[in-house]
Structures are given as structure tokens and as C-alpha cells.
Amino acid sequence: MHHCQTWSEKARMQINAQKSKVMAFHKTPAQKRKRKEQKKQTGSASQPTYPPPFHIVSAFPSHRQCSHPLEEVQEFHYLGLRLDPKLKMMAALHRIQEKVDKSNALVFAVSHSLRYDDSSHRHRPSINANPTQTLNLWKACVLPHLLQNLRYLTESQVDSLQVTLNSSLKRTLHVYGHPVALCADMGVSPLRLTQQVQLAQLRFRLTRVHKDSIPGTLYEITMTTFQYLPPQAMERLMEKAQNHLHPQPALQPPQVNQALPGNKEKSYKNWLKVQASDLWRRELMFLKLPTQAPGRLPAYVKYNSRDLERVNLYKPAPYLSIHHGHALDLIRLRAQAWPQYIPTHLHFSGRKARQQYQHRCCEYCHQPSALGDETHVFLKCPTTAILVSETVDQIHKKLRLFDAPPWSSFTDTQRVSILLGTSPPSLLKNYTKEWMQECVPLLHTYTTKLRSLLVTLLPPPPSESQDGASDEDH
Numbered sequence: 001m002h003h004c005q006t007w008s009e010k011a012r013m014q015i016n017a018q019k020s021k022v023m024a025f026h027k028t029p030a031q032k033r034k035r036k037e038q039k040k041q042t043g044s045a046s047q048p049t050y051p052p053p054f055h056i057v058s059a060f061p062s063h064r065q066c067s068h069p070l071e072e073v074q075e076f077h078y079l080g081l082r083l084d085p086k087l088k089m090m091a092a093l094h095r096i097q098e099k100v101d102k103s104n105a106l107v108f109a110v111s112h113s114l115r116y117d118d119s120s121h122r123h124r125p126s127i128n129a130n131p132t133q134t135l136n137l138w139k140a141c142v143l144p145h146l147l148q149n150l151r152y153l154t155e156s157q158v159d160s161l162q163v164t165l166n167s168s169l170k171r172t173l174h175v176y177g178h179p180v181a182l183c184a185d186m187g188v189s190p191l192r193l194t195q196q197v198q199l200a201q202l203r204f205r206l207t208r209v210h211k212d213s214i215p216g217t218l219y220e221i222t223m224t225t226f227q228y229l230p231p232q233a234m235e236r237l238m239e240k241a242q243n244h245l246h247p248q249p250a251l252q253p254p255q256v257n258q259a260l261p262g263n264k265e266k267s268y269k270n271w272l273k274v275q276a277s278d279l280w281r282r283e284l285m286f287l288k289l290p291t292q293a294p295g296r297l298p299a300y301v302k303y304n305s306r307d308l309e310r311v312n313l314y315k316p317a318p319y320l321s322i323h324h325g326h327a328l329d330l331i332r333l334r335a336q337a338w339p340q341y342i343p344t345h346l347h348f349s350g351r352k353a354r355q356q357y358q359h360r361c362c363e364y365c366h367q368p369s370a371l372g373d374e375t376h377v378f379l380k381c382p383t384t385a386i387l388v389s390e391t392v393d394q395i396h397k398k399l400r401l402f403d404a405p406p407w408s409s410f411t412d413t414q415r416v417s418i419l420l421g422t423s424p425p426s427l428l429k430n431y432t433k434e435w436m437q438e439c440v441p442l443l444h445t446y447t448t449k450l451r452s453l454l455v456t457l458l459p460p461p462p463s464e465s466q467d468g469a470s471d472e473d474h
């Protein structure tokens with residue numbers, strides 16, 4: 001501190017003692033004890049001759065020496081990051097969560113006014129607000145807080161931040177389904193993978209782009225003593241992330257080599273995102289194996305695997321690019337968020353015990369053993385048969401338009417996938433956008449009709465019938 005003071009005096013600069021704070025990192029117990037003893041001496045002496053724990057002695061701008069006390073704090077904000085003396089980063093995590101809550105409130109307010117404020121004052125949700133708009137708003141206002149200081153957090157802190165992200169995204173879009181399914185549809189990859197992308201990117205910056213800068217040089221010096229670094233050291237985590245996402249660092253991806261020097265880091269980051277998408281896809285596709293227990297997430301993967309094959313999972317699923325009418329039903333249907341209508345989506349149950357996925361039977365038709373999943377409710381259930389045949393006729397025409405194989409050649413799972421807004425198998429990738437433009441409006445109509453039909457078929461909730469019975473008794 002005194003070195004800083006001497007230097008700033010030489011440079012004719014004055015350090016503002018009121019605005020400067022002191023925080024001692026990783027103080028040992030012995031150091032703490034020593035400091036306390038000094039304080040005691042100060043208290044017992046009649047004159048405070050002993051200076052307070054931290055101070056700067058300055059002879060500038062006045063010529064006589066004077067000492068300015070500096071406050072010692074337990075938390076300090078440095079460039080938006082909240083630091084704590086042990087660098088445990090819990091304070092930083094709480095700060096991120098506070099910021100997320102605040103910007104969430106902002107997004108709520110804006111999306112609410114987008115939906116309800118229109119010039120006609122009809123006070124009904126206008127169709128101008130589509131979920132993609134809300135999603136983009138969320139990605140612009142909330143997501144950056146979650147990503148900004150991600151690289152400093154430990155594994156368990158990242159997990160807890162993921163919980164914050166899931167609930168924030170759910171509440172913003174009003175889709176209360178499986179969080180992983182919703183994130184996959186919206187193009188929000190898991191934070192643990194994004195953290196690795198950031199760490200590998202930082203390593204690239206320090207070793208390739210800004211090698212000759214001060215941070216680059218410091219990094220090089222630290223790396224000479226790599227084996228003595230503690231396991232949680234940033235340099236170790238950076239190596240680990242690099243090995244995970246880019247196991248052969250000697251081979252640079254061609255697009256990075258071709259990029260202009262100023263764009264190299266960005267191009268590398270985009271390439272890393274594709275690698276992270278690959279890793280995530282592999283994890284999700286693993287759930288498709290027959291040995292895996294059935295569940296809501298495996299069902300999502302089963303029906304939407306063609307959408308999950310898109311190169312960059314940091315982008316939303318293709319069906320979301322079409323703005324048409326009331327898109328929320330289709331999003332809910334895909335994200336396993338229709339517990340009132342699709343029996344297998346109901347993973348909790350208020351009165352009865354929670355049922356295993358394979359025991360969640362259809363309640364619409366009276367086939368006692370029929371599993372009430374999407375395949376059954378869309379295609380097999382006699383109660384919804386009329387609805388699907390109408391839609392299939394129209395889809396069949398579209399298939400012919402795109403020279404795709406006919407509807408009858410698809411398996412049940414492929415048919416459900418098409419009804420859920422994925423492009424049919426064997427359709428050329430170039431046609432995906434046109435296909436979505438033609439078909440997504442049809443599917444929105446289908447899901448809305450399906451919901452209105454299923455509402456009428458639902459057995460009355462047990463609470464109402466009981467109340468009715470008790471009313472009659474009285």
C-alpha cells in the first residue's frame with residue numbers, strides 16, 4: 001500500500017482515502033490475532049498513538065505527513081464482481097441471483113405490457129406478443145447476468161445458478177414443464193458447459209491472441225509452476241475445459257485460422273459452442289437408449305431428436321422462428337408442460353401418490369392399459385381421432401409439395417415428432433425453413449383445438465365432485 005502511495009505521490013496523484021477500501025485475502029489466523037492485539041493497545045492507551053489497522057501516510061498535497069485510515073471491508077465490488085476475503089465466491093453468487101431477480105421483474109413488466117397494452121384497450125392478450133419476443137427479451141436482460149462471472153464459480157455454485165436460470169426461464173415464458181426440455185427448445189445450453197466454453201476461450205485469449213500482454217505473460221509464468229497449483233486454480237480449470245472441448249489444441253479449426261486477427265477469438269468461441277452442443281447432444285441422446293428408464297425428459301428427446309441434431313444448440317429450435325398466433329400451446333406440449341391434458345406429463349399428483357411414468361394411463365378412453373403419452377393421445381386415442389385426421393390430411397399435402405415420403409411411411413414416433421413441430425425425416429435441411437412456414441400455423445391450430453377438446457373430456461376434479469356431494473347432503 002505504501003508503495004502505491006509513494007508511486008502516486010511521485011506521479012502527483014492523490015489517493016482518496018474515503019473511497020478506498022481494504023480487504024485482506026486469505027488472512028491466516030496468526031495474522032488476524034496480531035491485528036487484534038494492536039487494536040487492543042489502541043483502545044487501552046489514553047492517546048490513540050497507534051494508527052488504525054490499515055492506513056496510508058501521505059505527504060501530498062500538504063507538506064506535512066499525515067495518516068489516513070482505510071476501512072477494512074468483508075465484501076468488495078470489483079468491476080461488477082462481489083469479492084469475499086476467502087474467495088469462496090458465495091457473495092458473488094448471491095449478487096448474481098439478486099441481479100437476476102431484478103431484471104426478471106423488468107422482463108415481466110415489459111412482456112406483460114406487450115401482451116395487454118394495445119391501442120384498442122380491449123384488455124385481452126394481443127397476439128402481437130409471441131414467446132420468441134419474450135425469449136429474446138430474457139436473453140438480453142437476464143441471461144447476461146448469469147453468464148458474466150460464470151468462470152469464477154465452483155461446480156456446486158454453477159449447479160445452484162442453473163436452478164435459478166431454470167426457474168427464471170420457466171416463469172418468464174409461463175411454461176412449467178421439464179426444465180432441460182425447455183432449455184433445449186429455447187437454445188439455452190447448461191451453464192456447466194457454457195462455463196467450459198468461457199474458460200477455454202480465456203485460455204485461447206491468453207495463449208494466442210494477447211500473448212504479449214501483461215495477463216498473457218503472467219499466465220505463461222504461472223504455467224511454468226503448473227504442478228504446484230491447487231486443484232481449484234483457474235489455470236487448472238482452463239486446461240481441463242480445453243481438454244474437454246478441444247482435445248487437440250495443436251490443430252486449430254480452419255475457420256479460426258482463416259479469420260482476421262481481430263475476429264479470431266470470436267470465431268474460436270463460436271466453434272467452441274458447436275463443440276459444447278455436441279457434448280450436450282450426446283448426453284441427451286443417451287436417454288434414447290432402450291436401457292434407460294422412461295420419463296418426461298427421455299420422451300422429449302425421443303420426439304424431438306431431429307431438432308436436437310441442429311449444429312448449434314445455443315440457438316432456439318427451428319419451429320420458434322415462425323411467428324404465428326398463439327404459440328404457447330405448442331411450446332408447452334413439447335416441453336412436457338401439459339400435465340392437465342397429457343397424462344404422462346403429470347409427474348406430481350395432489351391427492352394420489354406420484355405414479356411411475358409407465359403407469360400414467362390415458363383417462364380419456366376406457367382402455368385400462370393404454371399409456372397416456374403423446375403417441376396415444378395424438379394418434380391412438382379414439383376420442384381425438386377426428387382432430388388428427390383433419391391435420392394429417394393437410395400435412396400430407398405439404399409432404400407432397402416438398403417431395404417428402406408420404407405420411408404412411410413414417411413410424412408413430414416420427415408422426416408425433418412432425419405434429420410437435422419438427423421437420424420430417426429425409427427432408428433436406430435447406431427446406432427446413434419453408435417447411436416450418438407452411439406447417440407451424442397448422443400445428444398451432446391443431447394444438448389449440450386439441451386443448452379445447454381435451455378440456456371437455458377431462459373427468460371433473462375430485463375436489464369439486466366432493467364439494468357438490470356435500471352440498472347436496474346439507
Ligand SMILES: [Zn+2]
Nearest residue numbers: 362364365381
Ligand atoms: Zn386414450
